Amino acid sequence: MKPSEIIYRPIGIIHSEHTVAEKTPIQPVYAEGCKGYAEVFPDFTEGLKDLEGFSHIYLIYHFHQSPQCKLIVKPFLQDIDRGIFSTRAPFRPNPVGLSVVELKKVERNILHVDGIDVLDGTPLLDIKPYTAKFDSCNVKNSGWQDQIDEQTAQKRGKRGYCRL
Amino acid sequence: MKPSEIIYRPIGIIHSEHTVAEKTPIQPVYAEGCKGYAEVFPDFTEGLKDLEGFSHIYLIYHFHQSPQCKLIVKPFLQDIDRGIFSTRAPFRPNPVGLSVVELKKVERNILHVDGIDVLDGTPLLDIKPYTAKFDSCNVKNSGWQDQIDEQTAQKRGKRGYCRL
Numbered sequence: 478m479k480p481s482e483i484i485y486r487p488i489g490i491i492h493s494e495h496t497v498a499e500k501t502p503i504q505p506v507y508a509e510g511c512k513g514y515a516e517v518f519p520d521f522t523e524g525l526k527d528l529e530g531f532s533h534i535y536l537i538y539h540f541h542q543s544p545q546c547k548l549i550v551k552p553f554l555q556d557i558d559r560g561i562f563s564t565r566a567p568f569r570p571n572p573v574g575l576s577v578v579e580l581k582k583v584e585r586n587i588l589h590v591d592g593i594d595v596l597d598g599t600p601l602l603d604i605k606p607y608t609a610k611f612d613s614c615n616v617k618n619s620g621w622q623d624q625i626d627e628q629t630a631q632k633r634g635k636r637g638y639c640r641l
Numbered sequence: 642m643k644p645s646e647i648i649y650r651p652i653g654i655i656h657s658e659h660t661v662a663e664k665t666p667i668q669p670v671y672a673e674g675c676k677g678y679a680e681v682f683p684d685f686t687e688g689l690k691d692l693e694g695f696s697h698i699y700l701i702y703h704f705h706q707s708p709q710c711k712l713i714v715k716p717f718l719q720d721i722d723r724g725i726f727s728t729r730a731p732f733r734p735n736p737v738g739l740s741v742v743e744l745k746k747v748e749r750n751i752l753h754v755d756g757i758d759v760l761d762g763t764p765l766l767d768i769k770p771y772t773a774k775f776d777s778c779n780v781k782n783s784g785w786q787d788q789i790d791e792q793t794a795q796k797r798g799k800r801g802y803c804r805l
């Protein structure tokens with residue numbers, strides 16, 4: 478038996494300078510210098526206590542402008558068909574986005590972040606601390622991404638948008 | 642205006658040896674040697690193409706046994722009240738779980754993984770490749786977690802369950 482549907486509600490909204498999906502950098506590593514903020518709805522402000530001590534956080538969000546799911550996609554970094562789960566592309570069965578961003582400052586219910594690769598107005602689902610202990614892994618292989626040289630990755634990753 | 646509700650459906654089920662929430666390790670780093678697998682429903686098998694080349698993957702899942710949301714919690718690692726978003730505890734407004742696990746083998750729609758810290762039967766929402774480039778950050782501070790010595794973290798993190 479497949480479990481039934483799961484209902485989430487946004488805890489806030491991500492604000493950024495990225496207003497066109499096609500020009501939004503694809504990952505924080507290609508969005509250096511792109512500032513933005515996560516506005517957490519006041520009902521949840523209490524849950525932000527102690528977050529300021531972390532230099533990096535995960536933003537988990539809903540790709541609200543993602544069109545229909547595709548199981549095979551050409552990733553932004555490469556013109557070769559890849560399985561959706563081997564990419565970070567938005568056309569996922571559940572369009573959940575995940576970015577690690579640098580947390581610069583917390584002002585009440587506003588989290589100021591750097592390296593934002595998220596479209597303006599994106600619904601925020603969760604925030605988690607990123608820690609060296611839990612999240613910084615000794616990666617042996619990065620699959621098809623290992624085929625991409627740094628110059629190509631930088632060019633395609635930034636998608637012509639971000640100031641540096 | 643707050644955006645309306647977001648509906649997701651599981652893409653699979655996580656299977657592990659952890660059958661009691663209170664005895665489940667709290668993060669993969671404390672679940673070394675704990676094997677398990679993610680069963681992806683056959684409808685989505687095609688999307689797993691090219692995943693095998695990655696040594697680590699993110700599992701994004703729904704904490705299906707999580708009781709009601711709490712904005713202030715005592716984390717498993719420390720007896721001090723902390724804001725929920727500065728912890729990885731399950732009692733979140735949207736009970737989304739995130740673990741980085743080592744991908745050992747892909748057999749059709751089954752992903753065999755190591756370091757599983759997830760309760761058996763947990764609904765799987767998404768799978769993403771973990772890459773050195775996107776996800777391995779140079780963390781300066783890990784907030785309250787920096788206060789915890791390694792011995793305490795190991796003892797509390799494993800929660801008495803995992804074989805090593």
